[in-house]
Amino acid sequence: MAEGVRGRSDSRLTERGRATRERILRAAADMMHVKGVAATTLDDVRAASGTSKSQLYRHYPDKDALVRDVVAWNAAGVLERQRQQLRRLGSFRGLERWRDALVERNALHNGAHGCPLGSLASELADQNEDARRAAAGHFADWERLLEAGLARMRDSGVLRADADVGGLATGLMAALQGGYLLAQTARDVEPMRIALNMAIDHVRMYAAASGGEPPESGIS
Known part of the structure; x- marks a missing residue:
């Protein structure tokens, strides 16, 4: 994960959890860069990152946190x-x-x-x-x-x-x-x-x- 991009519970994440968060973040960054923030929904990010709703909301409970x-x-x-x-x-x-x-x-x-x-x-x-x-x-x-x-x-x-x-x-x-x-x-x-x-x-x-x-x- 890019240096300085760490959530509040990142230090307690497993290696698999960190990989999931990075996958979500990469997908969100790509989509927001191409489509814009307003046009990118959490469902879009979930689909693009191949994560479940529970995985997504565990790392990012709302869009502001993801942004x-x-x-x-x-x-x-x-x-x-x-x-x-x-x-x-x-x-x-x-x-x-x-x-x-x-x-x-x-x-x-x-x-x-x-x-x-x-x-x-x-x-x-x-x-x-x-x-x-x-x-x-x-x-x-x-x-x-x-x-x-x-x-x-x-x-x-x-x-x-x-x-x-x-x-x-x-x-x-x-x-x-x-x-x-x-x-x-x-x-x-x-x-x-x-x-x-x-x-x-x-x-x-x-x-x-x-x-x-x-x-x-x-x-x-």
């Missing part, structure tokens, strides 16, 4: 991938590789389903305050990964000393999430690529004169 764990599950997966991609970010080429990985992953479904975390956050923001706060915290963690990479670029002389790495990280995150939405509605990842290219080009405006990398344009 909370789905948010945490999606966030754990997204953030782990982002840590792997951003932990050594220190150059413009690294930013381009980060962009390419996100766009290519989203292209697998022609951008149809959006960001696994952002889509949930958008749907739940006005309906479930606990889920909204949790999603906001996960987005802040994601943004901090970007900020840390940009700080390494600044500290190594790739970016100017006066670069506001926090603001630049927010701009990259906004471009990414807006790009996900445009790709989802257009069923085409090109708007996402363009949004990220423009955000990276904005970061290039803060390239140090002797940063060791030519300030190449990201827009083809």
Whole structure:
């Protein structure tokens, strides 16, 4: 099970019980990402996960409990991938590789389903305050990964000393999430690529004169 996604009685579950919970959670996360939270019922999840009603309700007595764990599950997966991609970010080429990985992953479904975390956050923001706060915290963690990479670029002389790495990280995150939405509605990842290219080009405006990398344009 994804790190940080544990119910109140998880420590007392048998190995079989943990496997059942993970199966339920995987099915729910997939369905909510594709269909949306509102359109996904507990009966849908039960059928998709191959569990009985008693098994489902033993782990998730109501939909709110399941939604909370789905948010945490999606966030754990997204953030782990982002840590792997951003932990050594220190150059413009690294930013381009980060962009390419996100766009290519989203292209697998022609951008149809959006960001696994952002889509949930958008749907739940006005309906479930606990889920909204949790999603906001996960987005802040994601943004901090970007900020840390940009700080390494600044500290190594790739970016100017006066670069506001926090603001630049927010701009990259906004471009990414807006790009996900445009790709989802257009069923085409090109708007996402363009949004990220423009955000990276904005970061290039803060390239140090002797940063060791030519300030190449990201827009083809």
